[in-house]
Amino acid sequence: MLFKRILFYFIIGSICLFIQLSIFTNNFLAIKNVMPDIMLVLIILLFQICDDFEMLIFAFITGFVIDVYSGNLAGLNAFFYCIVVALLYNFKNYLNIKTLPFYLFLVLLSLLIKLFIYYLFGYIFKEVFVIYKSTLLSYAIHILYTLFWVPFLSMIIYIKPIIELNSKKMYGK
Amino acid sequence: MNQYFLKNKFTIFFIIFIVISIISMFFTTSSFILTPKVIFGAISYPFVKAYTFVVQNTLTFFSSLKELNLLKQENVRLNEELKQLKEAKFKLELLERENKELKQMLNLKEEAPYDVLPAQIILKDPTNLYSVITINRGSNDNIKKGLAVYAIQDGEKIIVGKVIEVNFFYSKVMTVFDARSSISVKELYSNYSGIARGDAPTSNLLQVEYFPNEADIFFNDIFITAGFGGIFPPGILVGKVVDVQKQNFSLYQKITLKPLIDFSKIQYVFVILNYEITEDYTESSISQ
Structure with missing residues (x-):
């Protein structure tokens, strides 16, 4: 069973990483060179059905892979995804995340947190990660x-x- | 302790991950060689490479399938085009050859001191050494029995034979190969003459009779029509010597000629219309 679950995480993570990082999909999906954060959406969605601890590991690993292969600041996405999973973990008893509007709300909220984190670390690591005003439109x-x-x-x-x-x-809860 | 860990493993790991992430971010700006990014990159690189390999090959495979289909279509199209071009080339070659032959015929027709009528060979029977051929001219075109027929081969006039049967639209020509055929011939550079008889279907050679023994004839010497008898004009090529047998106690020597005409190469012949026929043409005169 554990092997099956690991395989499930591996396959679904690989697909999402492929969509998000591959040049091939970037050519088709990017709008004005902007790609959606599919991994974030996936993490929020999977959190509802998967084990919390497994999701934390999944979020950290996938975030770090994105950082290593595409980010300027290694660990930024891993940090952000871990924060998102932690927030969901802490508020899971108060959240009714089985409706689409709530999904959308959670994703929007997470993206705003991401923007805050980007600004925060952009301020700390000015030499490698700068947020310009024009970045806001993107x-x-x-x-x-x-x-x-x-x-x-x-x-x-x-x-x-x-x-x-x-x-x-x-169904076990 | 163990229970505490299990109970709070989420929090513990969360803290560990956050710390690793922050350290990694700090390492990004430092001059350290062995940063978490490098370590993680090194660990994950084989997976990424394998993953890239699989994805790339899958994409290549599908694009190859698409290309294969395109290539297949292209191949069919090119094959069709090649077939058409081959057909066109073949037709062009035929036309070119025909054009060349007709040009030669036209030139030689203008040079001839007698009227000639070009005719196309419509039937020839190779099994009988082409002893009789059929041409597409008949009494409708003023063809008469006994008229001489020659052809142009490699730019030279070569004797074919004479008309033996005339119908309204076609005529039959007995060629020099026929055993009934006899033509007065002479050696190209001397005045010695004789009579060349056909030998079909036994062989495709001509036997020259009544050729004086004193004449020196050699292998490959050329024989032409002598012009005696009034059927064949003089100077038309007949054949070349392939065998000479001098007779010790005879006035004549035996010469064997190989006719120069090659029916597999020619399609058109000329019928000489107004060369003066000095003798009545009869079936018996053909066989002489």
Whole structure:
């Protein structure tokens, strides 16, 4: 069972990383050179059906992979994804995350937190990571584009094998 | 302790990950060689490489399939084009050859001191050494029995034979190969003459009879029509010597000629219309 779950994380993470990092998909998906944060949407969605601790590890590893292969500041995305998972973990009893508007709200909130984190670390590591005012427009597109992807990606949690694989959390609570 | 860890493993790991992330960010700006980014990159590189390999090859595979389909279509199109071009080339070659032959015929027709009528060979029977051929001219074109026929081969006039049967639209020509055929011939550079007879279907050679023994004839010497008899004009090529047999106790020597005409190469012949026929043409005169 554990092997199956590891395989599940590996496959779904690989697909998302491929979509987010591959030049091939970038050519098709990017709008004004801006790509959606598919991994963030995935982490929020999977948090509902997967184990919390496993999701923390998944978020850290995928975030670090993105940092290593695309980010300027190594650890920034890993940091951000870990923060998102931690927030979801702490507020999971208060959240009704099985409705689409709430998904959208969570993703929007996470993206705003991401912007704050970017500004914070951009201020600390000025020499490698600078946030310009013009970046805000791109970031606005980034937010909208990411939100656009939420309804499509939310279908993942309705895929039967994925539900069966993570049924303990879905129905065990 | 163990229970505490299990109970708070999420928090512990969260702190560890946050610390690693922040340290990694600090290391990014430092001059350290062994940063977490480098370490993580080194660990994950084989996976990324394998992943890239698989993705690239998958994409290449699908693009190859697409290309293969395109290549297949291209191949079919090119094959069709090649076929058409081959056909066109073949037609062009035929036309070129025909054009060349007709040009030669036209030139030689203008040079000839007698009227000639070009005709196309419509039937020839190679099984009988082409002893009789059929041409597409008949009595409708003023063709008569006994008229001489020659052809142009490699730019030279070469004797073909004479008309033996005339129909309204076609005629039959007995060639020099035919055993009934006899033509007065002479050696190209001397005045010695004889009579060349055909030998078909036994062989495709001509036997020269009544050729004086004193004449020195050698292998490959050329024989032409002598012009005696009034059927064949003089100076048309007949054949070349392939065998000479001098007779010790005879006035004549036996010469064997190989006719120069090659029916596999020619399509058109000329019928000499107004060369003076001094003798009545009869079936018996053909066989002489």
